[in-house]
Amino acid sequence: MANNVTEGYAGDVTQNPVETFGEWFTSIHGYSSLIVCLFGIPKNIRNITVLTRKDMQNPLNALLCWLAVADFLKMMPYVPFVIHFDCAFDPSDSSPEKLTLSWVMYM
Template sequence: MYNNSQTLLDIFHEILAAAGNSSDLNSIDESRILSVLKEQASKENGKENIGSVLAKVVNDAKLNITMKQGRCGYCEGDFRDIIDTYNGIHGYVALIVCTIGVIANTMNVAVLTRRDMAAAPINRLLKWLAVADVFVMLEYVPFSIYKYMILR
């Protein structure tokens, strides 16, 4: 159990270090984390399930881990405005591109499956590439509708 406890404690230290809260490393109550780990492990009847123990530690220890929400320096100004504007219309653009792409790739498959075209190995490869592209575009349509139009 000690190795699992030490591993989880190291993970907490790495999370805080990555968050830039290096001064908070000493504020972690290590004895509380270890006691919660031991308590949870004993509830598991000797089974050491790191995932469930880690979830319990985060919930029970009430650790205050905050991540910095700052923006990067090169994503400021006019470039950031362009990105924000495009993010607002991306769902609609994606639906148009996917619709046109499905139609165009369906026509590609129709042409590449003709008897004289299907004889060349490269055309068989292109046909299956078009089929795969159709499936990718068809899969992206519901995601695009949900993420960019419903969740907005």
């Protein structure tokens, strides 16, 4: 009985829905994450600027400020990464031009 369940996918040439979604998401992930980073970096700087004002200092705003700092520090190095690995080259490409030693070390 268990063999009947696995036989359905063994000879099937169509992809399962998870693989189809994965291919679609990979095709838009680089550009959408670049847009999020390019929008989020200035907004995090603005949040840090507002939350560090004298009249805004309290424990909750200090936590929110450090959250914005962490988010900013995460987004800054991600921009060149996503430009190189997802926008300049095909995400599934593994060519020597894409995977140079310096870019792999950066990754």
